[in-house]
Every structure is written in C-alpha cells, then in structure tokens.
Amino acid sequence: MNINITKLTDSAKLPERGSEYAAGYDLFADVTEEVKIAPHETKMIGTGLAMEIPVGYFGGVFARSGLSAKEGLRPANCVGVVDSDYRGEVKVALHNDGEIERVITPAEKIAQLVVVPFLSVEFSEVSELSDTARGAGGFGSTGKH
Template identity: 65%
Template sequence: MKINVKRLTETATIPTRGSEHAAGYDLYADIQEPVVIKPNENCKIGTGLAFEIPEGYFGAIFARSGMAAKQSLRPANCVGVCDSDYRGEYIVALHNDSSDEKVVNPKDRIAQLVVMPYLVVEFDEVEELDETRRGTGGFGSTGK
C-alpha cells in the first residue's frame, strides 16, 4: 500500500521503520530547538507532515516502547486516531509520566504510526441482548 505524505516544512522527516517487519513507522519531532516537558505535563510536538490515509483505514499513533520505558514519555491520549479524511499536520501530544523534566530534541523519534483498517457499523437498539456464560461480569471477573 502506498500512502501519500506531504511535507509541511523543509525540516520534516518522512516516517521510517526500525526493522523489516516493524508494524509501526517512526514519527519525528519537527521542532527547531529542544523542548522541555515538565513532570506530569503535556506538550504538543509537530511532525511537519500531513498524510492521505485511504478510506477504510486510519492512522493510529502509538508510543514508542523505548521512549515510554526509558524516558517516561508517551502520547497524552495513549492512542491517537487520525481519520482518513484528516489532511492537517500530525501532532503528537507527549505526556511526561516522570517526576523529572524531559527534553525532546529536533529530529527525535516521538511516536509510531500504524495504518489500520476499521469497520463501519450501524448500531441497532434492542430491548435485550443475547445471553453469554460471562454475562455482565466486568473488571477482573474472568481471573485474578
């Protein structure tokens, strides 16, 4: 599948894959100088890119595992959903989960983009739902 991407700035970096079988494509910070994110705060970091995701798909923005585990930085909304009709800049709101200030430098890899299919559904309101063995058992009901 080919995805059209538009550089919105001269300094934007086209996404890359870390390995041949990586599902995610690294998104890079398109900033001119380092940005400090204070403890437990969010900061929006632009990628300088806009994408043309095909109909029936969306761009999912996930944390980079190394950045989350080593630096305690992750997307503030945990998973971003970029719809196929969105043509603006992909911006990642990073959250600092640590008690220390963290620095994002120009060209740092800040998140990963996974292009995923979705189903269009219709909701049919009913009076009753089919019974299952689990029933209404919620949080923690299937194990310890």
Template identity: 60%
Template sequence: MQLNIKKLNEKAIVPTYGSDYAAGADLYACLDEPITINPGETSFIGTGLAMEIPEGYAGLVYARSGLSCKMGLAPANKVGVVDADYRGEITVALYNHSQESRTVEPGDRIAQIVVTPFLKVNFNEVNELSDTVRGADGFGSTGRK
C-alpha cells in the same frame, strides 16, 4: 500499500520502520529547537507531515516503548486517531509521566503510527443482548478461578 504524505516543513522526516516486521512507523519531532517537557505537563510536538490516509483506514498514533518506559514520555491521549479525511499536520501531544524534566530534540522519534483498516458499524439499539457464559463480568473476571 502506498500512503501519500506531504512535507509541511522542509525539516520533516518521513516515517520509518525500525525492522522488516514492525507494525508501527516512527514519527519524528519537527522542531526548530529543543523543547523541554516538565513533569506532569504536555507539549504538542509537530511532525511537519500531513498524510492522505485511505478511506476505510485510520492512522493510530501509539507511544514508542523505549521513550515511554525509559523516559516517561507518551501520547497524552494514549492513542491518537488520524481519520481518513484529516489533512492537517500530524501532531503528538507528548505527556511527561516522569518526575524529571525531559527534553525532545529536533529529529527525535516521538511516537509511532500504525495504519490499519477498521469496521464502520451501524449501532442498533435493542432491549436485550444475547447471553454468554461470561455475561457482564469484566475487569479481570476471566482470570479468576
């Protein structure tokens, strides 16, 4: 699949895949200067890119495992959703979960985007749902013995 992107800034870096089988393509910080994110704070980091995601697809913006686990920086909204009709800059709200200030440098990999199809459903309100063995048990109930 080919996805049209537009550089909104000449410094923007086109997303790249880290390996042949990577599901997510790395998004890069498009900054004029480093940004320091203090513990418990969020900074909006632009990528300098806009995308033309096809109808029936969405761009899901996830944390990069190394950045989130080692540095404590991850998207504030956990998973960002880029809709097919959005044409603005892809921006990552990066939250600092760590106890130390962290600095994002121009060109750093800040998140990853997975372009995926989705099902659009019609919600049908009913009075009853079908029965299952599990029923309404949730939050770890399937692992209990």
C-alpha cells in the same frame, strides 16, 4: 499500500521503519529548538507532516517502547487516531509520566505510526441483548487464572 504524504515544513522528516518487519513507522519531532516537558505535563509536538490515510484504515499513533520505558514519555491519549479524512498536521500530544523534566530535540523520534484496517459499523438500539454465561460481569469477573 501507498500513502500520499506532504511535508509542511522543510525540516519535516518522512516516517521511517526501524527494521525490515517493524509494524510501526517512526514519527519525528518537527521543532526548531528543544522542547522541555515538565513532570506530568503534556506538550503538542508537530511532525510537520500531513497525509492521506486510505479509506477503511486509520493511522494509530503509538508510543515508542524505548522512549516510554526509558524516558517516561508517551502519547497522552495512549493511542492517537489519524482518520482517513483528516488532512491537517499529524501531531503527538506527548506526556511526561516521570518525575524529572524531559527534553525533545529537533528530529527526535517521538512516536510510531501503525496503519490499521477497521470495520465501519452501524448501531441498532434494542430493548435487550442476547444472554451469555458471563453476562454483565465486569473487570476481573472471569478470574485471575
């Protein structure tokens, strides 16, 4: 699959795969100077990139496991969605879950992009739904083991 991508700035870096079979492509901070993120604060960090995700797919913006586990930084919305008809800059709302200030430096890896297929559906309003053994049982209703 080919995805058309445009650098919006000279300093923007194209997404890169960390290993041969990695599902995600690293996204890099396109900032000119360090950005400080206070504890429990969210900052929008641009990538300097715009792209054309093919119809029938979306770009999922996920946390980088190392950045999340070691630094407490993750996308504020947990998973961002880049729709196939969006042509603006891809940005990451980076949230600091930790208790100390964190710093994002120019060209630092801040998230990963995974291109995912999805089904386009239509919703049909009905007066009642089919019956199942679980029914309306919610969180924890199927047991712990």
